[in-house]
Amino acid sequence: MGNSQIIIREAQIPDDFQNIICLWKSAGPGIHLGDSDxxxxxxxxxxxxxxxFLIAENEGQIVGTVLGGFDGRRGIVYHLAVSDPSRKQGIGERLMTELEERLHLKGCIRSYLLVTQDNQDALDFYLKRGWNKLDLVVMGKDIE
Structure with a gap:
């Protein structure tokens, strides 16, 4: 499969949902699914x-996703995932480039993402793309 056969498009929910969830579940320990998924x-x-919310598709099959957000001040990247057989072919690069361009067009000047500390492949990927580790503590709370 060559990178030139990959189509980047916007996700269509509910139509794409089951295939996206299957990809996320098979993506490995770097993606943690919860109630918000x-x-x-x-x-x-x-x-x-x-x-x-972008999809990488090859011959009708979803082979990659990235879910982004923009609140008017900061961007956020969730769930960049590429199917195992499709990795190391530039699909993650294409998804991130497209997402970053779209965030920029919205006026976003800074974006964040979360990576588990033991996900060295993801850390290396993002560092190579110009992302920086920040000296922050991440906190969360369920709002019920």
Whole structure:
């Protein structure tokens, strides 16, 4: 499979949802799925930023995804994933380049993403793309 056969397009939810979830589940330990990854939550997210949920497709098969967000101040990157057989072919690069261009067009000047500390492949990928490690503590809270 060559990179030239890959089409980058916006995700169509609900149509693409099951294939996206299957890809995320098979992506390895770097993607942690939770309640916010349910179909209802992804549909809600897509209503806010439909142009920032991107799919890489080869011959009708979803082989990569990236989910981005922009709140008017900062961008965020969630769930960059490429199927195992499609890795090391530039698909992640293409998805991130497209997402970063779209964020820039929205006026975004800084973006964040989360990587687990033991995901060295992802850390290397992002560092090579110009992302920097920040001296921050990440905190979270379920809002119920």
């Amino acid at each position: 349910s179909q209802a939550e992804i549909e809600k997210k897509q209503l806010r930023d439909p142009d920032l």
